[in-house]
Amino acid sequence: MSALIFSLFIFVLACFIGFELISKVPPTLHTPLMSGANAISGITIVGALIVAGGVGGDLGKYLGLAAIIFASINVVGGFMVTDRMLEMFKKKEDDK
């Protein structure tokens, strides 16, 4: 039970950090923030690696494989598309 309490502590504190971090994002960055955060949620791939590569029955492994595929799409696609978007965001050039 104490392990669960410890995890809860971490969870709640991390939530507060999240709220503080994102409190005043300009609207320009709403989409990139969302897709960047979305890519971070693909961290579940770490769990997928353990499930797919660990000891256990076949069903578990194949579920793990599916999880890896899903999470990889999320991670790779998420970070790349965020970068593609941010690349487009430019400040007005002073040449005029």
Place this chain on the structure above:
Amino acid sequence: MSQFLPDSVLTWLPDVIQLLYLVATAFFIRGLKLLNSPQTARRGNMLASIGMLIGIVVTLFDQQIVSFELIIIGVLIGGLIGAILAKKVAMTAMPELVAVFNGFGGGASALVAWGELARYESISAIDSTGMITIGLSVFIGSLTFTGSFIAFGKLKGFISGNAITFPGLNIINIGSMFAVLVLIVLYTINPANTTLFWVILGVSLLIGVTSVIPIGGADMPVVISLLNSYSGIAASMAGFVLGNNLLIVSGALVGAAGLILTNIMCKAMNRSLANVIFGSFGGDGASGGSGGADGDKSVRETSAEDLAIQVAYASKVVIVPGYGLAVAQAQHIVKEVAANLEERGVQVKYGVHPVAGRMPGHMNVLLAEADVPYDVLYDMDQINPEFASTDVVLIIGANDVVNPMAKTSPGSPIYGMPILDVDEAKRTIVFKRSLSVGYAGIDNPLFYAEKNQMFFGDAKKSLQALNEALKDV
């Protein structure tokens, strides 16, 4: 990969892994922080991806991992699909893509929990906390999965963008959510009953469908950011299942970020989250709102030539983009018209409502694609004081966000929603295909105002005509 390491290393390996997880967490936090400012955002995204790489590589050394075939196959397949989607998808399809990625993230978390359950030879080996967290993870992950794909279908037009609902749907949804929670408790008490697991999985998947289907297109920014939050919470839950702090922290960060965005979107519509989820706003049945007789309303039409003269001799023009701009893919031609006007010495600004479009920041991304610098995009609070000194406002594909009924008519469903005060400008021009109502399903008195002129037609074609006409002025 731990089997390749000498025994002396193995004794302190778990601690090293945890410490490097902490480093990865720091990268995520720093990355999110840098995503708060346009100048640093790209670096922030880069840092977050480095954090992810650290997390993945370090995990490969976890002693629980003994085989790598499936890992390599999975990462290659998934990575390739993700990369292709990210590179190929048009910027106009960004809301759909975000929804899809979100769905895969949520789905992955559910699969991780399910896989963890399946790995155990006998289910009784999992303690009750393990069972509860597995249940919750499957629940949230599955509903994120199906919910995101329904949102995708709605954005793509496969499923009607209107609110699809029937009486009692909300009660069914709330009831099912409680039922799943009860089932999770029952399953924890009686883990041998696998039927319970299937019911939990099935009902969770179904809740994702039935809770997103009744939400109208205009509320999509709220739904997308809420689903984003869910995918974070799902990852966090998977972390509880595996006892993995990296997952718990990163998931919580994303969950919190998503909730903040959701809250910003709700505020921009002056509605509560509950009202968005259960309100079934934006049905197609609403007929012209509370408006009076149609006979006494007339609109003034304008032509490209007439409009060209008006904007060419204006000193300040504000462009108000909306979802219609995205549909017509008119972002490039808008930029051309603006450049043309700027050359003539006209000051051009863009006024962007926080919920314009189908996801948070939709218009900003669209205009950025057309090379519109972000510092000429003004948000609602910045642009509203400027309308009084504006000569012409070009309203392109926006409707509800400029509807004065939000200020004047307490009976209107959008009453209280903060809007762009375009009616304070000397002239407003509405680019629109017809006089049809917006997603909120209510009439817009702005169209009939004396200072307003309508420019009927497809936004892209209309702007092209305007651009041509400007050459002759």
